[in-house]
Amino acid sequence: MNSGSAPSKNTLLRTRRLIGALCWAFFLASATQAQVLVVGDSIxxxxxxxxxxxxxxxxxxxLKDTRVINASISGDTSSGAKSRLPALLNHFSPKLVxxxxxxNDGLRGQPVKILKQNLTDMIAMTRDSGAKAILLGMRIPPNYGKAYTDAFHDTYHKVAQEQNVPLLPFLLEGIALNPALMQADRIHPNEKAQVKILQNVLPLVQQSLH
Known part of the structure; x- marks a missing residue:
């Protein structure tokens, strides 16, 4: 014998309506939340x-009203990121990439023409999906030789100019040459540097979201 009384039809109806309203509210909140996709490497x-x-x-x-999705993979190259990008765009439908x-292209001494083509293709993919793109520039250590290091860094400027996308010239500006902000390998920024990186990136992101 059931010791509890069964809920009335009115109670069930009210419960279903409440659940439906909550689901709809969640859907609207998710639909209006702009998404930012970060496609990167170990940095x-x-x-x-x-x-x-x-x-x-x-x-x-x-970014209070914006969900930021981190699709970065340590050790990734521009070729790897380009191969991953279509699925990421399809899955997340970001507003900004x-x-x-x-x-890692630079640290491996890969031809800068490959980097240039991959960055150009990633921007094209992003635009084709209906999203905006911004480009974060990087430098590599001078021991790779002036000709190569200059060509590597200039590639970001050339791509940004040719594709008319916003560019942060050097992501680690004010960080890379400060030992107190770098890990022992002198390649990766440490925890103290993360706020500074945010300060470097944030204005460009905010401008691109408006």
Whole structure:
């Protein structure tokens, strides 16, 4: 014998209406929330830094009405990022794509023409999806030779100019030459540097979202 009384039809109806209203409200909130997609390498992934304290997570916290999705992979190259991008665009439908890639191309001494083509293709893919793109520039250590390091860094400027996309010339400006802000490998920024990276990136992101 059931010791509890069954809910009335009116109670069930009210419950269903409430659940429906909550689901609809959640859908509207999700639909109106702009999404930012970060496609990068170890600098974007926050190598050696707690996930919640890397600059992408800080950016997500700063942009109150915008969800920031971090699709960065440590060790990735521009070729790898380009191959991953179509699926990411299809899955997340972002409003803005932050392209933070190329450092590993330079550290491996890959031809800059490959980097240039990959960055150009990623911007085209992003635009074709209906999203905006911004490009974060990078530098590599001078021991790779002046001709190559200059050509590498200039590639970001050339792509940004040719494709008419916003460019942050050097993501690690004010950081890379400060030992107190770099990890022991002198390649990756440490936890203290993450706020500074956010400060470098934030104005460009805010401008691109409006």
């Amino acid at each position: 974007g992934a926050g190598y050696g830094v707690p996930e919640q304290r890397n600059w992408v997570s800080l950016l997500d916290a700063e 932050i392209i933070e890639i190329g450092g």
